[in-house]
Amino acid sequence: MIYRTLFGAPSRHFGSSFADVEGMRRQMERLFETYGDRPLARAGAGVFPAVNITEDADAYYVSAELPGVNSADLDLNITANQMTLAGERKILEEAADARYHRREREAGRFSRAVALPGEIDPDNVKARMVDGVLTVTIAKAEKAKPRQIAVQ
Amino acid sequence: MSDTKEMKVIEKQAVALPAEQTKPGPVFTPNVDIFETEKAITLLVDMPGVKANELNVDLRDDTLTLTGDVLPNVGAPGEKIYAEYETGRFYRQFSLSEVIVQEKIDAKLSDGVLRLTLPKVEKATPRRIAVQAG
Numbered sequence: 001m002i003y004r005t006l007f008g009a010p011s012r013h014f015g016s017s018f019a020d021v022e023g024m025r026r027q028m029e030r031l032f033e034t035y036g037d038r039p040l041a042r043a044g045a046g047v048f049p050a051v052n053i054t055e056d057a058d059a060y061y062v063s064a065e066l067p068g069v070n071s072a073d074l075d076l077n078i079t080a081n082q083m084t085l086a087g088e089r090k091i092l093e094e095a096a097d098a099r100y101h102r103r104e105r106e107a108g109r110f111s112r113a114v115a116l117p118g119e120i121d122p123d124n125v126k127a128r129m130v131d132g133v134l135t136v137t138i139a140k141a142e143k144a145k146p147r148q149i150a151v152q
Numbered sequence: 153m154s155d156t157k158e159m160k161v162i163e164k165q166a167v168a169l170p171a172e173q174t175k176p177g178p179v180f181t182p183n184v185d186i187f188e189t190e191k192a193i194t195l196l197v198d199m200p201g202v203k204a205n206e207l208n209v210d211l212r213d214d215t216l217t218l219t220g221d222v223l224p225n226v227g228a229p230g231e232k233i234y235a236e237y238e239t240g241r242f243y244r245q246f247s248l249s250e251v252i253v254q255e256k257i258d259a260k261l262s263d264g265v266l267r268l269t270l271p272k273v274e275k276a277t278p279r280r281i282a283v284q285a286g
Contacts, residue, residue: 023168026178048159050237056230063228065200065237067264089159097189104183105198108157117233132200132264135228 048110049085053117057146060138062114067132068105074129076136078122083136086111119144161236167243178240182218186246192271193250199242200264209259209268216246218266 049064062083066074074087091107116138124139165181173179185196199207202220210217220242251273258269 023166026166046161048161050161051234052228052232052237053234054228054230054232059230060233061228061230065264067198067200069263091185094187094194095189098187098194099189100185100187102184102186105185105196106157106159106162106183108159110159129263131203131261132198 047112049112051085051112051114053114055117055140057140059140060116060118060120062136062138064134065132066129066134069129069132069134071129074134076127078120078125078138080120080122081116083114083116083138084112085114085134085136164237166240169243173241175241177224178238179243180240181244182220182242184244188250190272192269193248193252194270195246195266195268197242197244197266197268198264199261199266201239202242202261202264202266204261207259207261207266209257209266211248211252211254211257211270214248216248216270218242218244218268220266 049066051062051064054061054063064085066087066089068091069087069089073090074085077084086109088109089107091105119141121139121141126137128135128137167179167181169179183198187194197218199220201222203223206221206223208217208219210219222239222241224239248270250270252270253273256271258267260267
């Protein structure tokens with residue numbers, strides 16, 4: 001408890017060596033994932049926000065965690081092969097007599113360009129913000145969609 | 153507070169819990185702001201992707217526990233082709249030094265941010281006593 005209040009870094013619980021080993025194992029796995037053949041890029045270009053991209057047969061899905069960001073403060077642009085996401089995260093001022101004990105949440109501007117992995121249809125893009133997570137659904141270009149070929 | 157500051161990526165902090173999990177997956181420490189006024193203690197907690205019914209706020213004795221589960225792959229179906237962040241459970245515990253009016257605790261979740269207001273018991277609000285010279 002003293003550790004917490006002094007350093008404000010409550011992420012570690014001491015006294016459980018098994019859990020520590022577990023955490024170490026996970027970190028090692030991460031390290032290998034980064035250099036292995038799985039396409040995981042940890043913290044990417046170091047540009048906020050971190051994004052995840054998934055795909056299915058029809059579309060790419062770009063998601064980013066943006067808690068507390070108003071959708072009105074987001075600026076999303078798309079070109080043939082790139083998506084740019086810019087905006088600002090605002091943290092409102094609280095009552096004048098508020099005394100802060102901890103301030104970990106950050107505010108500020110951000111701007112990020114994401115290269116899209118394939119051909120897309122720029123006219124068919126949808127963006128949704130749910131519970132602080134932005135998901136952009138980008139339809140693949142007709143010619144980039146997989147086509148089933150009947151074998152004769 | 154300067155609003156024009158550039159934001160940086162801060163990797164989510166994974167935590168090791170004292171007990172083993174029954175569900176697999178990472179557990180993260182959410183970022184919080186805590187401030188206190190004369191009447192209440194307020195916590196603002198970033199929990200992106202947590203739905204209100206997956207969020208658990210528990211106050212037992214002096215220990216406040218916040219748990220939020222993120223359902224995997226919500227809104228982003230298909231196969232992962234590029235990943236910079238992981239999702240999982242959010243967990244954080246605080247020990248409160250003030251006495252809280254349990255019935256008046258207010259929790260609101262909007263846009264992935266939990267706002268938890270913990271009103272202090274009347275007695276705890278400071279009372280100024282004027283000292284008279286005589």
